[in-house]
Amino acid sequence: MRVFDATGTPLIEELAEYRQYVDxxxxxxxxxxxxxxxxxxxxxxxxxxxxLLPMVIFAVIFSRFLRPETGGxxxxxxxxxxxxxxxxxxxxxxxxxxxxxxxxxxxxxxxxPRAILPMxxxxxxxxxxxxxxxxxxxxTCYYGYFPSWWWFLLPAVALWIVVLxxxxxxxxxxxxxxxxxxxNVIPFLVQIWMYSTPVLYPASLIPRPLRLLAGANPMAGPxxxxxxxxxxxxxxxxxxxxxxxxxxxxxxxxxxxxxxxEAHLAERA
Amino acid sequence: xxxxxxxxxxxxxxLSSTGSPSYGTVKDLFAxxxxxxxxxxxxxxxDDISFxxxxxxAMGLIGNNGAGKSTxxxxxxxxxxxxxxxxxxxxxxxxxxxxxxxxxxxxxxRENVFLSGxxxxxxxxxxIGKMDQxxxxxxxxxxxxxxxxxxxxxxYMRLAFAVAAHIDTEILLLDEVLAVGDAxxxxxxxxxxxxxxxxxxxxxLVSHNMTTLVQLCSDALLLDGGRxxxxxxxxxxxxxxxxxxxxxxxxxxxxxxxxxxxxRVVRLRSLRTRSREGATLAAISIADEFGIEIEFEVLEGxxxxxxxxxxxxxxxxxxxxxxxxxxxHGRPRPAGRYKCVxxxxxxxxxxxxxxVSASIHSFHPWTVHLEANDIVLFHALECAGxxxxxxxxxxxxxxxxxxxxxxxxxx
Numbered sequence: 001m002r003v004f005d006a007t008g009t010p011l012i013e014e015l016a017e018y019r020q021y022v023d024x025x026x027x028x029x030x031x032x033x034x035x036x037x038x039x040x041x042x043x044x045x046x047x048x049x050x051x052l053l054p055m056v057i058f059a060v061i062f063s064r065f066l067r068p069e070t071g072g073x074x075x076x077x078x079x080x081x082x083x084x085x086x087x088x089x090x091x092x093x094x095x096x097x098x099x100x101x102x103x104x105x106x107x108x109x110x111x112x113p114r115a116i117l118p119m120x121x122x123x124x125x126x127x128x129x130x131x132x133x134x135x136x137x138x139x140t141c142y143y144g145y146f147p148s149w150w151w152f153l154l155p156a157v158a159l160w161i162v163v164l165x166x167x168x169x170x171x172x173x174x175x176x177x178x179x180x181x182x183x184n185v186i187p188f189l190v191q192i193w194m195y196s197t198p199v200l201y202p203a204s205l206i207p208r209p210l211r212l213l214a215g216a217n218p219m220a221g222p223x224x225x226x227x228x229x230x231x232x233x234x235x236x237x238x239x240x241x242x243x244x245x246x247x248x249x250x251x252x253x254x255x256x257x258x259x260x261x262e263a264h265l266a267e268r269a
Numbered sequence: 270x271x272x273x274x275x276x277x278x279x280x281x282x283x284l285s286s287t288g289s290p291s292y293g294t295v296k297d298l299f300a301x302x303x304x305x306x307x308x309x310x311x312x313x314x315x316d317d318i319s320f321x322x323x324x325x326x327a328m329g330l331i332g333n334n335g336a337g338k339s340t341x342x343x344x345x346x347x348x349x350x351x352x353x354x355x356x357x358x359x360x361x362x363x364x365x366x367x368x369x370x371x372x373x374x375x376x377x378x379r380e381n382v383f384l385s386g387x388x389x390x391x392x393x394x395x396x397i398g399k400m401d402q403x404x405x406x407x408x409x410x411x412x413x414x415x416x417x418x419x420x421x422x423x424x425y426m427r428l429a430f431a432v433a434a435h436i437d438t439e440i441l442l443l444d445e446v447l448a449v450g451d452a453x454x455x456x457x458x459x460x461x462x463x464x465x466x467x468x469x470x471x472x473x474l475v476s477h478n479m480t481t482l483v484q485l486c487s488d489a490l491l492l493d494g495g496r497x498x499x500x501x502x503x504x505x506x507x508x509x510x511x512x513x514x515x516x517x518x519x520x521x522x523x524x525x526x527x528x529x530x531x532x533r534v535v536r537l538r539s540l541r542t543r544s545r546e547g548a549t550l551a552a553i554s555i556a557d558e559f560g561i562e563i564e565f566e567v568l569e570g571x572x573x574x575x576x577x578x579x580x581x582x583x584x585x586x587x588x589x590x591x592x593x594x595x596x597x598h599g600r601p602r603p604a605g606r607y608k609c610v611x612x613x614x615x616x617x618x619x620x621x622x623x624x625v626s627a628s629i630h631s632f633h634p635w636t637v638h639l640e641a642n643d644i645v646l647f648h649a650l651e652c653a654g655x656x657x658x659x660x661x662x663x664x665x666x667x668x669x670x671x672x673x674x675x676x677x678x679x680x
Contacts, residue, residue: 001357001358001359002357002358003355003356003357003358004344004347004350004351004355004356004358005350005351005353005354005355005356006350006351006352006353006354006355008350021387023387023392023393024384024387024388026393027380027383027384027387027393028384030380031373031376031380031384034375034376034380035373035375035376038375105367105370106370106371106388107348108343108348109348109366109367109370110348110364110366110370110371110388110389111346111347111348111362111364112388112390263350264350266343266348266349267282267283267349
């Protein structure tokens with residue numbers, strides 16, 4: 001017996017419902033992956049090119065003019081590790097922010113738990129990320145940083161990135177339903193987020209007073225942890241812990257915004 | 270225990286000042302802070318709807334366009350959330366509001382079957398189990414593993430129907446699918462709805478085709494302007510529906526000054542569908558002759574006016590455009606009132622909801638004096654003894670003339 005009324009389903013029940021839709025999630029993810037690479041010249045190689053191309057550009061520009069101090073780590077490698085993680089989050093948000101509004105006809109014709117749409121987009125981007133990740137690991141070994149016990153922590157970093165990408169994409173997609181101009185604002189926000197995150201530069205470049213705020217960025221934690229795992233440096237545990245808290249806040253905000261938008265999704269999307 | 274119980278459902282839609290469904294921009298958010306004038310108007314789509322459907326029962330849902338049928342189906346299938354009231358469901362629901370929902374042109378037929386099927390609530394294993402039946406039903410051969418965008422419209426529809434026809438849930442909601450399917454799918458649907466009693470499944474069926482609806486459903490709910498007008502025996506509901514239709518439709522007259530479509534030369538007075546005896550008809554048996562009457566007033570004489578009437582069917586296909594009075598071709602009309610009737614022969618129309626538009630033109634130079642689109646609606650009803658014969662399924666085509674067949678037979 002299921003009951004639907006004006007208040008909607010409680011969060012716990014809605015989460016339980018996603019289990020029944022695992023197959024749909026899988027087919028939607030496969031659809032996104034297939035559509036992205038079908039009839040493209042490079043195919044899956046795009047997954048590697050995506051973080052690699054900006055790496056080359058930034059490496060040429062920044063190592064010429066800025067010469068960032070990365071604690072002995074070759075700058076291109078530093079960039080590649082940062083961009084590998086960042087690309088998953090950024091491409092998820094950019095591709096997934098229109099997940100609701102561009103699927104209006106579907107949302108108005110069929111019921112399924114709505115968040116499956118942005119989640120499938122994130123899963124497809126994470127698939128790309130996995131390929132890029134493998135390449136990044138190979139490059140890391142090439143530069144002489146060999147596997148260590150720390151590598152066992154990498155799945156936790158990957159999980160963090162996927163959860164972060166999901167929460168951010170869900171928030172972006174929900175906001176885009178409520179305010180149509182978010183579609184144009186989000187690419188700028190993603191840019192700003194990237195430049196305020198130590199993707200291109202080391203955290204040590206941030207002025208000291210601002211560095212105290214580093215933990216407010218849920219992206220700072222996985223970057224710090226990822227580089228510590230690969231380059232055997234000592235991680236800044238305080239930043240990682242604070243960043244984890246920020247992630248929890250982001251998840252809570254994303255879910256509550258999504259649930260308030262979800263009530264009228266088929267009317268407004 | 271009922272399969273479906275709907276309790277006091279009310280549904281409001283917010284309309285912005287422009288009358289379109291509301292969605293905001295960031296600008297509105299800031300503007301709203303000091304400008305609360307832009308209050309949102311509300312449109313009540315459904316009010317105080319309650320009914321129950323037992324397991325194994327088929328219920329019909331009847332009403333004019335805009336009566337709230339689709340909104341109600343969307344609430345039961347959880348696409349929309351009610352403003353108040355609640356829906357209780359026992360069992361899995363599949364709603365067929367559109368065939369081919371979720372199809373993507375770049376994916377192959379097989380991939381689309383998985384995607385569309387899983388959207389309708391089928392599990393991967395169920396889809397694999399039914400794949401042979403679905404491919405047989407679709408009958409599109411080697412195209413099954415080609416992207417859907419290479420399909421003809423016919424193949425696309427067959428595949429979409431094939432998925433839809435194999436959904437196997439306790440509750441099935443069908444919105445006008447009988448009106449768009451091909452004959453085989455129609456038959457499958459009808460068989461399916463007939464079989465519900467045996468399998469203990471429940472169906473809610475929306476249809477404008479009263480004949481099929483009465484055949485398939487024991488009970489029906491008649492909606493009128495978002496309210497329950499009648500809930501009970503399907504035959505009674507159908508009869509009442511036709512009465513509502515008669516009261517509202519079949520005639521549009523412009524009595525108030527200023528409301529009528531007009532220009533300097535001519536003003537439209539009324540448009541209606543009528544019988545030989547002069548009664549306005551909103552529902553017409555396709556076995557009967559009827560007339561379409563246009564009445565207009567020429568304000569400024571001396572122009573060779575050409576009034577014409579356009580009939581569209583429910584898919585907006587133009588069935589024909591007719592100039593209602595040939596003897597006046599090219600003849601300047603003196604001022605005064607004109608009433609022209611075009612007589613439509615029996616056994617010409619196909620069943621369905623038809624819309625009539627009126628316009629008045631003149632030549633040299635080509636001028637459109639007035640144009641009034643879809644101002645009259647009438648229902649062409651199925652009847653016995655027509656071109657349909659004994660066949661109960663879907664018959665394609667915009668018109669269905671009763672033709673004189675001659676048959677030669679050799680042994």
